[in-house]
Amino acid sequence: MALPDPYSPGPFCLPRHLSVARWVCIALMAPVAAAGAAGTLLLWKLAHGPVDVTSVSRLIEPIPVVAGKRPGHPAGRLAWSQLRVQWQPGSGGISAGLMLEARGLTVTRLDGTIAERAGEADVVMALAPLLHGVIAPRRLRLQDVSLVLRRQSNGDIDLDLPAQKHDGRGVPTQMDRLAAIDLRNVSITLLGLPDGQSLLLGPIEAHGQRLKVAATSEDYLWNGWWHSSVRVGSFQTVLSAKGGQTSSRMGQWHLTSTPFHPGGLSVFNKGLANWDLPITVAADMQVVPHRMGELPSSLAIHLMLGDGHIRQDSEGAIDLRGGEAQLNLRMGTPGVQGPAALAVPSLKVTIADVHGALTQVQATAALTVDELKHPHVLDGDATATLDGFDFATLGNVWPAGVIKGGRKWIVANITNGRGHDLEVRTHVHSNDGPKHIRPTSMDGQLLGDDLTVHWLRPVPPATGIDAKLGFDGFDTLVVQFQHGMQATDSGGIEIADGEVRLGNLYEKGPTTGDIRTHLKGSLPAFKDILSHPRLHLLSQHPLPFTDPAGTVDAHARLTLPLTAHVQDKDIHVQAKASFARVHLGNVLMDHAVDDASGTLTATESGLDLTGDGRLTGIPVHVVVNENFRKGAPNRILQDIQAKAFLDPLSAVRAHLVPAGLFTGHATLSAHYIQHASSLADLALSLDMERAGITVPVWTKPVGEAAVATGHIAFRGHDMVALDGLQAHGQTMAIAGRGVTRNGKLNGIVVEGFRLGRTEGSARIMLPDQPSDPVHIALDADPLDLAPLFDPATRKAVHDATETATHEAGSPDASGKNDQGWSIDVHAPHVYFGPKGMVGGVVSHLEIRQSALVSGRFALDAPSRVRAVLADTGQQQPFVLDVDNLGGLLKGLGLYDRIGGGVAHVDGNFLREKAGSSGLGLGLPPFRGHLEIGPFEFLQPPFTLTAVSDLSPLHWTQSHMDRFQVKHVSTKISLEGRKLTLHDGTIGNQALGATVEGPVDLDTSVVSLHGTIVPLFGLNALPGKLPGVGHILAPEKGGGLLAATFDVKGTVGQPQMTVNPLSMLLPGVLRKIME
Structure with missing residues (x-):
């Protein structure tokens, strides 16, 4: 059968141009129709089950997922063995999405090695965000996954892809649409931790769903469970969580852990390396639904502590014998923003010292913050109690980071004793965040018994102290103590009471120590303490006194910074003391002070003393100022002002003057100034106005003004000058100076003197050896000896001497003057009466042990007289020749009825015969013969x-x-x-x-x-x-x-x-x- 010609006209043939147009339309619409048909078929397939797109995906596999540092060279590429796609319709208020099911997922590095693996991965992604390039998963299921992450130097965490480009950008992701998660056998490894450590999280098993809290609500809550192990070095634990909705407005999650040792987390915090004990954590968190999210409302954490140790830097470890703590966090509004309150309602731990003795510690705390995520204002209170501990092992009980300044001093210096009934309460506050939180008030107490306290090493410690520790303000720890004893080489010092104040506990700078104490004890014991080299008091400026004795009641204060190496300039000492019944030897010229009392103040800069006592029985008032400061060589180091109140009885007993010398009272003032250049000056002044002086050749009545002065200069311990020797009175005038040699007084030159009618000069030369005599040379013109021949005067002198001797008693033999004397007298005119005078007197006397042993005497007028006393041992031969006895007796006013006559006496003073001649000067009885011509x-x-x-x-x-x-x-x-x-x-x-x-x-x-x-x-x-x-x-x-x-x-x-x-x-x- 023949076919018709399509180009020939038929019954319905269109014009040729229309026919061409028809075929053009068919050609254009056919691909669209085919694509639509194919899309409709694909959607039908996706809606009814997964579609395997593995073959198609090979066209784009592998997919670059991480950019590399060089263009075209990705750091990570994603590949899979199977890929399926399925449409997931919306349900439960959750929008529809596209589900991808992948098997055998890998991410390979630039060098071809596999970095990440996933056996199965299912994800449902919301469609609308996906169309905008945002990954917003609705459901996620992972199984047999191994992820390796690396922490970068800036803290970011990325996949372990060394060649990746760090530009700060990634695939946009939204997790707020995630409604379900299912994890099985998921492991995550984090590399890049310090010291080459890594963290292994997994295998993780988890299942959770985000469900509506109510059918008509738009809020969701997670419900599910989670289980995972965590390993970091030696650290290992298993974390478990389970939770879900508990009411229409609340959800709760419960978290537990297996016991772990926090020391393994030292990779994140070096301080955790000191924690060698097991800890178990249990936590409960309540959440409030908020649309697709949930906000925390409260968190309660319960910690269980096992037996272990907490090591401390340069301190002994704390031996923990178990404990527990409860921590509660409640938000003012749900979420991590806004105010919150943190409470520790209970913390109980048991601590053992090195001897195994247990101490129970309990604490509570409460803290409020204005903003949980970024707090600025923090305000809270805390309390802590201890039942008892031994101060010798306090460092094992008291953590090194708690009140560091106070802890350091107490642990180091209270080395023995028992503490109990500790209770501390504090209030903290900050307006500038957690780093600036400080106590604003603190109180409480700690009782201590039988403590040993080292108040300044290496000074010996105080022992047997009872103490009470408390606070004065937020940054001052106060230790009040009593009933202690300070040991010294010379006996103990009683510590009646005192306190130690440790300040600046939280401010910048060193903690300060302020030690005050009330001490009672003997003067030798105090001298031992003040002489310790650590105090830089008497060790550098020793007192020259010997054989100290007496009692002291002192208040001392010591301030210093509590640093590892305290410099001497930072130590400040203050002491105030009263003393009584004090004895000090060698105070002045080997003489002692007895029965002294007064007050003393001392600092590291100087010493001040005011006191009264008796110097060899003489009442003395002393004011001493010692300067310890450094400075110019001419600065004054020592300033001593003293007044001695002389009375006849004390002066005789002190062997300063012979009995009967004076009556009434005299005041001796002394002012001693020592310079840093080793030069010193001593000014002396003797006020005799209220004294009556009676000597054989001169008298001064009471009330007649008279004063004597002098000045002594020293260089070190050497006397270099004695000058300004002067005495003035109505019938007295003396001017003289001293002669020094080799740092000692060699003699005294009286350049001129006047005593009554006697005028002249004198020279006194001191011996080089104690056995040698003192040489005295007297030149007087006239020399008034009339009082010696006046019976009334002699009787007055005798009576005064007897009375004074009787009152003073018999001085010790050691006080007798056994000094030898060699006396030369030259007197052209000598008064022996009111008007009687002799002339041409020359004599030389040798006196030993207060006795005249030999001598020569010559007189020229009114008659020539010569006398010689010799010394032969048992006897003292004596010869006297008078040229004109009658003239001598008449001239002396003794007898005028004898004319002429040459007299000669010779004999012996007999030492073997008991008694005295009565002539004085220790001469024994005389036997002799008298011849007169x-x-x-x-x-x-x-x-x-x-x-x-x-x-x-x-x-x-x-x-x-x-x-x-x-x-x-x-x-x-x-x-x-x-x-x-x-x-x-x-x-x-x-x-x-x-x-x-x-x-x-x-x-x-x-x-x-x-x-x-x-x-x-x-x-x-x-x-x-x-x-x-x-x-x-x-x-x-x-x-x-x-x-x-x-x-x-x-x-x-x-x-x-x-x-x-x-x-x-x-x-x-x-x-x-x-």
Whole structure:
């Protein structure tokens, strides 16, 4: 059958141009229709099950998923073994989406190695976001997945693809549409952690669904469970979570862990390396639904602590024996933004010290923040309690990071004792975030018993202290203590009370220590403490006193920064003390102070002392200022002002003056200044206005102004000058200076002096050796010795001496002056009375142990007199020659009825004989002989001339106005100021006499008795006959016939009586009748 020609016209043939147009339309519409038919078929297939598109996907496989550093070289490429696609209709308010099912997923690196693997991965992606290039998964299921991630140096976490480009951009992803998740055997490894560590999370098993809280609600909550292990180095635990909706407005999740050791997480925080103990965590979190999301509302965490240790830097580890803690976090509004409150309602731990003793610690806390995610304002309270602990092991109980400044000092310096009943309450606040949170108030207490406290090492510690620890403000720890003892080499010091204040606990800078204490003890013990080199007080400025004794009541304060190395300049010491019954030796010239009392203040800059005591029995008031500061060489280091109040009794007992020297009171003022250049000055002043002075040659009554001054200069311990020696008064003027040699006083030069009528100069030279005598050279013109010869003055001196000696008692033998003296006197004119004067006096005396041992004496007017005293050991020979006895006696005003006469005395002062001669200067009794040459007895008594008339052979030589004496010869003895004549003979050719009897040198009373022998030449012959001479003339130098006589009265006014009748009794009969 033939076919019709399509180009030939038929019954319905169209025009040719229309026919062409028809075929053009058919050609254009056919692909569209075919595509539509194919799309309709694909949609029908997707709606009824997954469609395997593996073959088609090979055209685009592998897909670059991570850009590389070089264009065209991706760092990661995604490939799969199977890929299926399925349409997932919407349900439960969740929009429809496209589900991809992939098997055998891999991500290969640029070098071809596999970086990531996934056995199965199913994901449903929302269609609308996907059309905009955003991945928004609705459902996710992963199985047999191994992901390897790497932490970058900037903290970002990416796939472990070394060649990837880090431009900060990635595939946009939205997870808020995720409604279901199913994870099985998923492992995630995180590389790039510090120290080459890695974190392994998995295998992870999880299932969860986001469900509507109500049919008509637009809010969803997750419901499901999660289980995974976590490994980082030695750290390992298994975390489990389960939760879901609990009400229409609330959901809850419960999280638990298996026990783990946080030390394994030190890769994230180095401090965790110190935690070597197991911890178990259980947490409950409540969430509030918010559309497709959920917001946390509260979190409760319960921690269980096992036995273990918490190591501390440079400190002993804390031995933890279990514990638990509860932490609660409640948001003001659901979510991580807005205010929140954190509470620790309970924290209980048990800590063991190195000896195994257990301490129970409990704490609570509460904290509020204005913004949980980025807090600025924080405010909270905390409390802590301890039941008891041993201070020796406190470092094992007190964490090193808690009140670091206070802990460091207490742990290091309270080394023994028992603490108990600790309770601490604090309030913290910050307006600038957590880093600036600080306590604003703190209180509480801790009781300590029998503590040992090192208040400044290496000073010996205080022991036996009872203490109470508390707070003063938020940054000051206060330790109040009492009942302690400070040990020293000289005994203990009682610590009555005190406190230690540790300040600046939280501010920048070192913690400060302020130690105050009240101390009681002996002066030697305090001297030991103040002399410790660590205090830089008496160790650098020692006191020169010896044998200290007495009691001290002191308040001391020590402030210093509590740093590892405290510099001396940062240590500040303050001490205030009162002392009583104090004894100090070698205070002044080897003399001691006794019964002293006063006050003392001391700092590292100086020392001030005010006190009263007795210096060798003399009341003394002292003010001392010591300067410890450094500075110019001329600065004053020591300033001492002292006043001594002299009274007769104390001065005698101190051996400063002989008994009877003065009455009343005198004040000695001394001002000592020592410079840093080792130079020192001592100014002395003696006020004698209220003193009456009585010496043998001069007196000053009470009330008459008189003052003496002097100045001494020192270089170190050497005396370099003594000058300004002056004394002024109504009858006194003295000016002098000292002579120094080799740092010692060598002598004193009195350039001029006036005492009453005495004027002159003197030189005193001190010996180089203690056994040598002191040399004194006195030049006086005139020299007033009249008081020595005035009985009233002598009696006054004697009475004053006796009274003072009686009141002072017998001084110790050690106080006697055994210094030797060598004295030279030159006095052209010497007063011996109100007007009487002698001239040309020159003497030299040697005195040892207060006794005159030898000497020479010369007098030129009114008569030449020479005397010599020698020393032969047991005896002291003495010789005296007077050229004109009558002239001497008349010139001395003693007796004017003798003319002429040469006198000679020789004898011995007998040391072996007990007693004294009475002449003073320690001279023993004297035995000797007196010879007087021819002299005249002027204006003789009538009885003497009458008796001489009995010698008619010598009438031509007899005169009424004078009686000539040819010679006088007598033995004399001097003992106890009594001169006694023995066997004395007086006479001439016409008349002879015998005489004997005493003369009292104190009262000048004479009591002589003798005989007068007329016709002496003939009458004395019977007494010389052998055998019967003593019977005929019993008196030595007497005669057969003689008249007895007596001389009574005084030396100046003798009264002579003669008994003429005695001549009628010859010889021995006359002696018997006497």
